[in-house]
């Protein structure tokens with residue numbers, strides 16, 4: 001394959017001319033010929049190591065700084081919790097998110113992490129000794145309150161992705177929030193699911209304008225469909241797993257219907273999957289996960305599926321998954337399952353990078369046009 005053919009291949013993966021200019025293409029090209037170069041991995045959803053606000057901190061083995069470094073990621077998300085209403089003080093979700101952001105920013109001053117501010121800050125190969133590139137995110141748009149100005153503030157602090165809904169019921173959170181509804185509280189057939197609120201529409205619009213990635217993980221089906229219908233940039237579900245294609249209703253839980261995925265795909269976005277063990281649907285091993293990926297590929301192609309570990313996917317998780325280091329085992333399973341280097345690269349990070357690059361580029365256009 002010559003350079004031109006390789007570039008054509010990349011373009012088919014959705015890396016538009018604008019996004020390509022942000023990518024170190026030569027290094028990706030070299031990987032075809034030097035397989036010892038690492039497949040670029042970007043974890044689309046993970047928590048902040050040692051986050052005191054996490055529900056299941058004890059359930060995150062293998063998500064220390066050292067483990068992240070050893071897994072040789074090109075970048076990892078660090079999502080601060082934005083909807084825990086048990087923290088002290090008024091407006092606690094906002095204060096809590098700011099405290100989480102401050103922790104990560106402190107690590108940046110200590111050169112432990114480097115906060116990714118634009119797509120080109122993500123290297124094509126992992127930096128083994130330098131600071132870990134971190135995509136700063138907020139899981140739970142409750143932290144925005146009803147103040148759009150906070151989006152500008154969060155962006156200024158380095159936040160590049162927000163999970164609109166998180167749904168921490170029983171932790172002082174109602175699940176639903178001023179933006180939209182939570183998928184565990186509303187089945188896909190719930191006639192009372194009013195979806196995205198008026199304020200939620202404004203949030204999506206402002207995030208598009210800023211170049212923040214809109215994450216519909218945890219969002220109810222109607223909320224997802226509303227976001228997909230109004231967004232001007234691709235969206236992601238940063239951590240989920242797929243129901244079988246024949247399923248037409250999601251009763252509860254965190255899995256996505258194919259019709260949900262289609263709405264995300266139609267925006268040019270990515271459905272990122274995680275190591276959740278799903279006894280009901282026989283998603284028990286890495287091989288099962290790979291079969292799910294291949295089934296998704298047969299419906300939508302490989303451009304629209306990605307990887308978000310959720311720092312282990314909560315519990316239960318696939319037993320072979322012992323930490324972020326297991327991403328290498330998933331790669332091997334994908335290889336054994338017949339997936340090629342570009343397909344694995346797309347899943348492991350390039351598809352998510354494409355979305356990030358598109359969001360960044362669209363924001364520039366919207367700002368230029370004052371749209």
Ligand SMILES: [Zn+2]
Pocket residue numbers: 139217218239310
């Ligand atoms: Zn989550």
